[in-house]
Amino acid sequence: MTYPTDPRVDAYIGRLPDWQQAICREVRDLVHAADPEVTETVKRTVQPYFVLQGNVCALLAAKDHVNVFLYGGGIVPDPDGIITGGHVNKTARTVAVGRGGTVPAEPLLAMVRQIVANNRAGGWRKLKKG
Numbered sequence: 096m097t098y099p100t101d102p103r104v105d106a107y108i109g110r111l112p113d114w115q116q117a118i119c120r121e122v123r124d125l126v127h128a129a130d131p132e133v134t135e136t137v138k139r140t141v142q143p144y145f146v147l148q149g150n151v152c153a154l155l156a157a158k159d160h161v162n163v164f165l166y167g168g169g170i171v172p173d174p175d176g177i178i179t180g181g182h183v184n185k186t187a188r189t190v191a192v193g194r195g196g197t198v199p200a201e202p203l204l205a206m207v208r209q210i211v212a213n214n215r216a217g218g219w220r221k222l223k224k225g
Contacts, residue, residue, distance in 0.1 A: 098127040101135035104143040111156050114194050118161045119143075119154050121198045126152060129207040148214040151207060153187075160193040163203070167210045168219030175202035 108119045126133055126145045133147045143154045150166035164187040165171065165178075173188075177199040181188035192198055213219050 096124055096128060098131065099134070101137065101143075103137040103141075104135045107137070107141055107143050107154075115156045115161050118192050118196075118198060119156070121200070122152075122154060122161075122163055122192075122203070125198070125200060125204050126207055129204055130211045133211065147211050149218050150187075151210050151214065157191075160191045160196070163190040163192070164188075165190065165206055165210060166219075167206065167213060168223055170219050170223055171206050171209045171213070173202075173206065175199065177202045177206070 104123070108116050108123075111119065123135075123143075123145075129151075130147060133145050133151060136144050136146055138144045138153070145151045145153070152166060153164040155162040155164065162180075164181075166187045168186060169182075169184060169188060177190050178188045179191040190199065190203060210219075213222055216222060
């Protein structure tokens with residue numbers, strides 16, 4: 096799969112240990128597969144974000160896992176139970192993938208697609224009010 100990349104996101108991923116690079120690259124591919132109009136950027140100086148009419152998700156490598164922050168305002172269903180943190184957060188929830196863990200590809204793809212659809216419909220804040 097080919098898509099436009101941000102060299103700052105490449106640099107962020109390139110500095111990580113191999114196992115975290117693999118997780119980040121898989122998530123990156125999934126996000127771009129969800130919608131080809133998703134773009135990459137860096138916010139907060141170094142953190143990779145994926146955006147389309149608002150934040151979709153972000154990556155943050157921690158010592159023993161990679162966090163994928165899903166910006167859906169908590170309104171995107173999680174029928175597969177992949178959310179590992181932020182259950183009561185009003186903005187983002189987290190999917191953490193540890194060393195040796197597996198990215199929950201299909202459920203994550205479905206959630207990213209729903210976040211993109213919600214962003215196109217005005218964003219989760221608007222949808223939550225309506």
